[in-house]
Amino acid sequence: xxxxxxxxxxxxxxxxxxxxxxxxxxxxxxxxxxxxxxxxxxxxxxxxxxxxxxxxxxxxxxxxxxxxxxxxxxxxxxxxxxxxxxxxxxxxxxxxxxxxxxxxxxxxxxxxxxxxxxxxxxxxxxxxxxxxxxxxxxxxxxxxxxxxxxxxxxxxxxxxxxxxxxxxxxxxxxxxxxxxxxxxxxxxxxxxxxxxxxxxxxxxxxxxxxxxxxxxxxxxxxxxxxxxxxxxxxxxxxxxxxxxxxxxxxxxxxxxxxxxxxxxxxxxxxxxxxxxxxxxxxxxxxxxxxxxxxxxxxxxxxxxxxxxxxxxxxxxxxxxxxxxxxxxxxxxxxxxxxxxxxxxxxxxxxxxxxxxxxxxxxxxxxxxxxxxxxxxxxxxxxxxxxxxxxxxxxxxxxxxxxxxxxxxxxxxxxxxxxxxxxxxxxxxxxxxxxxxxxxxxxxxxxxxxxxxxxxxxxxxxxxxxxxxxxxxxxxxxxxxxxxxxxxxxxxxxxxxxxxxxxxxxxxxxxxxxxxxxxxxxxxxxxxxxxxxxxxxxxxxxxxxxxxxxxxxxxxxxxxxxxxxxxxxxxxxxxxxxxxxxxxxxxxxxxxxxxxxxxxxxxxxxxxxxxxxxxxxxxxxxxxxxxxxxxxxxxxxxxxxxxxxxxxxxxxxxxxxxxxxxxxxxxxxxxxxxxxxxxxxxxxxxxxxxxxxxxxxxxxxxxxxxxxxxxxxxxxxxxxxxxxxxxxxxxxxxxxxxxxxxxxxxxxxxxxxxxxxxxxxxxxxxxxxxxxxxxxxxxxxxxxxxxxxxxxxxxxxxxxxxxxxxxxxxxxxxxxxxxxxxxxxxxxxxxxxxxxxxxxx
Numbered sequence: 001x002x003x004x005x006x007x008x009x010x011x012x013x014x015x016x017x018x019x020x021x022x023x024x025x026x027x028x029x030x031x032x033x034x035x036x037x038x039x040x041x042x043x044x045x046x047x048x049x050x051x052x053x054x055x056x057x058x059x060x061x062x063x064x065x066x067x068x069x070x071x072x073x074x075x076x077x078x079x080x081x082x083x084x085x086x087x088x089x090x091x092x093x094x095x096x097x098x099x100x101x102x103x104x105x106x107x108x109x110x111x112x113x114x115x116x117x118x119x120x121x122x123x124x125x126x127x128x129x130x131x132x133x134x135x136x137x138x139x140x141x142x143x144x145x146x147x148x149x150x151x152x153x154x155x156x157x158x159x160x161x162x163x164x165x166x167x168x169x170x171x172x173x174x175x176x177x178x179x180x181x182x183x184x185x186x187x188x189x190x191x192x193x194x195x196x197x198x199x200x201x202x203x204x205x206x207x208x209x210x211x212x213x214x215x216x217x218x219x220x221x222x223x224x225x226x227x228x229x230x231x232x233x234x235x236x237x238x239x240x241x242x243x244x245x246x247x248x249x250x251x252x253x254x255x256x257x258x259x260x261x262x263x264x265x266x267x268x269x270x271x272x273x274x275x276x277x278x279x280x281x282x283x284x285x286x287x288x289x290x291x292x293x294x295x296x297x298x299x300x301x302x303x304x305x306x307x308x309x310x311x312x313x314x315x316x317x318x319x320x321x322x323x324x325x326x327x328x329x330x331x332x333x334x335x336x337x338x339x340x341x342x343x344x345x346x347x348x349x350x351x352x353x354x355x356x357x358x359x360x361x362x363x364x365x366x367x368x369x370x371x372x373x374x375x376x377x378x379x380x381x382x383x384x385x386x387x388x389x390x391x392x393x394x395x396x397x398x399x400x401x402x403x404x405x406x407x408x409x410x411x412x413x414x415x416x417x418x419x420x421x422x423x424x425x426x427x428x429x430x431x432x433x434x435x436x437x438x439x440x441x442x443x444x445x446x447x448x449x450x451x452x453x454x455x456x457x458x459x460x461x462x463x464x465x466x467x468x469x470x471x472x473x474x475x476x477x478x479x480x481x482x483x484x485x486x487x488x489x490x491x492x493x494x495x496x497x498x499x500x501x502x503x504x505x506x507x508x509x510x511x512x513x514x515x516x517x518x519x520x521x522x523x524x525x526x527x528x529x530x531x532x533x534x535x536x537x538x539x540x541x542x543x544x545x546x547x548x549x550x551x552x553x554x555x556x557x558x559x560x561x562x563x564x565x566x567x568x569x570x571x572x573x574x575x576x577x578x579x580x581x582x583x584x585x586x587x588x589x590x591x592x593x594x595x596x597x598x599x600x601x602x603x604x605x606x607x608x609x610x611x612x613x614x615x616x617x618x619x620x621x622x623x624x625x626x627x628x629x630x631x632x633x634x635x636x637x638x639x640x641x642x643x644x645x646x647x648x649x650x651x652x653x654x655x656x657x658x659x660x661x662x663x664x665x666x667x668x669x670x671x672x673x674x675x676x677x678x679x680x681x682x683x684x685x686x687x688x689x690x691x692x693x694x695x696x697x698x699x700x701x702x703x704x705x706x707x708x709x710x711x712x713x714x715x716x717x718x719x720x721x722x723x724x725x726x727x728x729x730x731x732x733x734x735x736x737x738x739x740x741x742x743x744x745x746x747x748x749x750x751x752x753x754x755x756x757x758x759x760x761x762x763x764x765x766x767x768x769x770x771x772x773x774x775x776x777x778x779x780x781x782x783x784x785x786x787x788x789x790x791x792x793x794x795x796x797x798x799x800x801x802x803x804x805x806x807x808x809x810x811x812x813x814x815x816x817x818x819x820x821x822x823x824x825x826x827x828x829x830x831x832x833x834x835x836x837x838x839x840x
Contacts, residue, residue: 044376046763047727047734049415057736058408059746060384060724061213061220064166066148071401074145075161076105076115081137086339087112093136097129101140107399109172111164115140118400148219148402159214166212169402170221173394179207180274186210187226189274194230197372200365201232202355204372208387209722215746221404223384224722225374229355230269236331236347239282249284257281268334268350272320276353277345281335288312288346289329312346322349361523375767377726378733381408411746413725416739418805419794420578422610428578435803440479443572445563447475447514449483453507453539455530456518457493463518463549464489470559477556480563486512493546494520496529503530509537514566516542518549528825535830540569540838561803568800569838576610577798581787586661586670587611587795589811590650592679595823597623599642601649601679602819604811605657607664607835611798614814615660615835617653618822621645639681643688650693651700658704660835672781673701673710676792678717678812686716686775694778713788714778717812721773723758735769736760738805741789742771753779757789761796761805772807801840814840 049055084090094101094110101108104125105117125140144158171181171188179188182205189207197204204227211222231238235256242252256266257279266279291312296305313329316322324346334345359365374380391397391404420428424442433439456464464487475482488506490498499517507515515534521527527543534541542562552558564574579585588605604616622645624638662669675697680689694714702709725742727734743757744750758771774792783791795809806813814837821839822829829839 044378044765044768045732045734046737046765047729048737049413049740051415051417051739053415054412055415055727055736055740057411057413057740057742058726058728059411059742060224060722060726061222061409061746062388062407063405063409064148064212064219064221065403065405067398067401067403072118072120072145072147073162073165073400074117074120075143075158075165076117076121077141077143078110078113078115079139079141081139084131084136088339089131093129093131093138096131097127097138100127100129109165109168111161111168114143114161114164116165116168120145162219163212163214166219166221166402167210169397169400170210170212173391173396174208174210176394176396177390182207182228182269182274183276187228189226189228191271191274195372196232197229197369199368202369203230203232204228204369205230206374206383208384211722213746213748215748216750217745220409220746222722223387224724225380225383227373228353229369231352233351234348235266235268235334235350235352236328238352239332239347249282253282266334267353268345269353270345270350272316272322272349277334277336277343277350279334279345280337282332283335283344284332286333286335286344287330288316288324288333291333291344312344316346316349324348370766373767377724377735377768380724380768381726381733384408408726409746411725411742412744413736414741414743414789415737416741416790416793418739419797422576422578431797434575439575441564441567441572441574442576443567443574445475445480445482445567445570445572447471447480447482447485447566450486451511451513452485453488453512453515454485454518455488455490455499455503455515457490457498457520457546459493459520460518460546460549461489463546466554467516467518467544467549467559470554470556471563474556474560475563478560478563480567482563485516492520493518494526496526499530500533503533503537507537507539509539512539514540514542514570516544516566518544518546520546523824531825532827535825535827535833535838538830538832540566540833540836542566542569565801565840568840569836571613571836573610573612574800576612577794579611579791579794581783581791582611582672582674584609584668584670585611585672585674586657587809587811588654588657588673588675589809589813589815590675590677590679591812591816591819592646593816593819593823594623599623599646600819600822601646602815602817602822603650603653603657604814604818605653605661606811607657607661609665611795613664613835614811614837615657616814616818616829616837616839617656617831617834618819618829619649619653621649635684639685639688640692642681643685643692647689647693647696651696654697655700655704658701669704669708669710671710672713674713674715676715676717676809676812678719678808678815680716680718686718689716690777698778711781712778713776713781713783715792716773716775716777717808718773718775719770719807721758721771723771723773724768725758725760725771735764738763739793740769740771741793743785743789749775752785755785759789759793761793762807763804770807800837 080090080093084093105121106119109116122142127138129136129138146158146162174188179190181187182189187207187209189205193206194203207226207228209224209226213220213222239252242255247255267276268279269276289311292309294307294309295315297308298305313324316324328348331347334347334350336343336345374383388404388406392406397403418431421431421434421439423429423439429439454464471482488502490502492498517530519527531541542565568574586606590601590603593600598620600618600620602618604614607613607615624641658669680686698712701712725736725740727736738761740760741757743755747756747758749756754776756775758773760769760771776788792809796805798810799806799813818829818839
């Protein structure tokens with residue numbers, strides 16, 4: 001092959017040979033400026049709190065109480081003989097015994113092995129029941145009584161049971177209003193709320209998410225809005241499209257179902273019962289017409305159940321009133337394995353759940369969907385109010401003597417100040433000065449002649465020239481030195497293999513410190529090939545899309561931000577934050593990305609005193625496989641396996657990070673280590689992490705050298721949080737301002753050494769502000785709660801790919817980015833780049 005550059009006014013291009021050493025390179029940034037966008041005509045308004053004063057806000061929490069002042073509920077323990085294998089079997093046994101139970105206990109709810117009633121029965125009761133032809137005894141014993149207004153220590157022992165009771169009551173109330181729970185999480189949707197999305201084969205489904213929470217001053221129901229997107233065409237339509245494209249049955253299976261049991265495949269929703277299933281196989285040999293099976297039918301006149309055999313066509317007609325057209329009765333079926341049960345579904349009644357990665361990676365498409373989401377705070381506030389009004393008239397709650405406060409809960413929140421930055425004269429400057437570009441970058445970017453590469457296709461010749469012109473123009477304005485790169489021109493701008501071959505032939509990593517690539521595709525495997533090759537060679541890469549340069553080629557801010565990102569990728573500081581409480585400190589951040597059945601764990605640790613330089617790495621572990629039948633692990637066992645795997649990975653990283661810190665500082669280890677542990681999971685995973693991981697991490701830290709005993713702060717970070725805070729001012733609903741912190745009232749732990757808090761760090765000008773939950777679960781430092789909160793907030797300003805605060809401390813975002821970088825490009829990042837932010 002022979003790629004040739006065009007003449008560039010005296011600058012020698014690549015020439016006819018693939019020589020090394022004549023042309024050189026430098027280091028770079030990410031795919032372009034990190035900017036948000038909104039399809040709304042007006043952005044949400046922000047209420048600016050005053051630093052040093054408490055601000056009254058409203059939370060989407062509604063107090064749960066009893067209609068009678070001292071309403072009491074009773075809990076009974078259920079035991080079974082013989083013991084059923086699964087909780088679903090227990091539920092069926094209780095359901096079959098409901099009439100006998102209600103005769104003794106009145107109105108009842110059951111949850112697991114607990115039975116709830118408003119009647120007190122102290123004597124043991126035994127009831128006989130049947131399930132699938134087998135006889136069971138249900139033994140019921142009184143356990144305790146509780147009142148929602150009581151928060152004494154005795155009742156704290158039963159907090160989990162009380163919360164389960166309220167959760168069941170809320171769920172049954174939603175069922176009373178025809179809502180259906182879709183999926184495993186407590187998210188509820190009305191079938192009538194489905195709405196078509198213009199220009200796309202999608203429907204949007206607006207619903208609600210629920211959580212029952214216990215705080216120091218009572219039990220609250222947390223209500224938030226949820227949005228789900230579902231494909232408009234059925235899975236049968238998808239199968240027929242593939243058949244029309246000459247896909248064989250084997251090809252269709254390979255396209256739609258997982259290639260291995262750990263890889264996420266097709267997930268569908270059945271609208272007739274609003275249930276979600278993961279599909280494990282497509283059975284072309286089993287059709288709705290030929291699949292005969294036995295099921296129970298309940299006769300309301302005789303109040304008896306009897307067994308009946310039929311095919312799926314007759315079953316759907318009798319059970320759901322759905323008629324399968326004759327021409328569709330020979331369609332294949334979808335197989336879903338649940339425990340030791342095989343479920344067959346009819347593709348014409350199944351719809352693909354969610355958005356695929358090709359859709360979510362297209363920013364234009366995602367912007368188009370924005371208008372279908374409840375984004376503005378006033379929209380969300382009003383929709384939550386609509387449900388609360390329904391709750392006020394709920395018959396089920398009234399029967400149990402329960403009520404939900406119609407008002408949002410008022411809370412008092414702090415307002416934290418923005419950070420100061422240190423300029424190149426070691427003086428403090430306001431953050432606003434950096435935002436307004438009044439402060440020059442701390443370290444100068446120097447792209448010397450032929451020490452960096454510009455790689456492009458021949459169609460982008462003019463785009464490459466324009467990019468160089470803009471780089472030089474904005475570089476001079478920011479005191480950056482931008483000289484001619486090594487130009488590498490390829491015949492096409494969309495073929496990854498051509499780019500890879502050209503890079504291998506023409507770039508010498510001893511001389512090139514960063515490569516800027518102008519490519520015709522924003523995402524996809526072709527781009528990933530190029531990134532992977534440059535990573536393998538130890539060269540940071542900065543991608544720019546052809547269309548972006550074409551449409552915004554004279555936008556100076558785009559090229560200024562690109563040079564700043566390149567500067568950061570090369571290990572140069574744009575600014576340093578003033579962090580007086582984090583002196584001689586190492587901050588560590590983690591996060592995870594799930595990719596093809598594996599968990600990729602990203603980890604980042606600071607290694608300089610200014611907390612501006614970071615060492616990053618990824619490691620992977622397998623997710624527990626999806627067994628069925630006798631081999632199925634319990635949820636607890638799976639969570640324990642995940643916790644142990646991640647703990648082992650994290651301990652090794654921390655040990656290596658401490659050695660790296662010591663080498664970079666020429667001797668001393670950090671006196672304070674702050675671990676921001678993001679990506680753990682829900683409450684049960686956090687409990688596992690707290691029980692198992694923390695002690696092992698402390699052992700690793702203290703074993704770094706004899707007598708080493710630094711102060712340690714272990715903070716769990718949860719950004720998947722449905723807590724919302726609203727500011728109400730002059731009748732308008734607004735977002736709280738950046739730096740809002742809630743650490744009293746609606747937080748579980750309000751101690752001084754270990755504590756919880758909700759923080760809104762970014763300035764939310766799109767959608768509704770979503771606090772991040774931070775839980776300090778271990779702390780041997782002398783930091784006060786205020787000092788930790790302020791330092792954590794200021795670290796949210798330390799993410800160099802965005803000018804302003806992000807949702808989480810920068811180390812968490814860097815950990816997320818390197819994990820995503822590894823997943824997107826299917827590589828393990830080069831250790832030679834470990835000290836650079838090459839992945840942003």
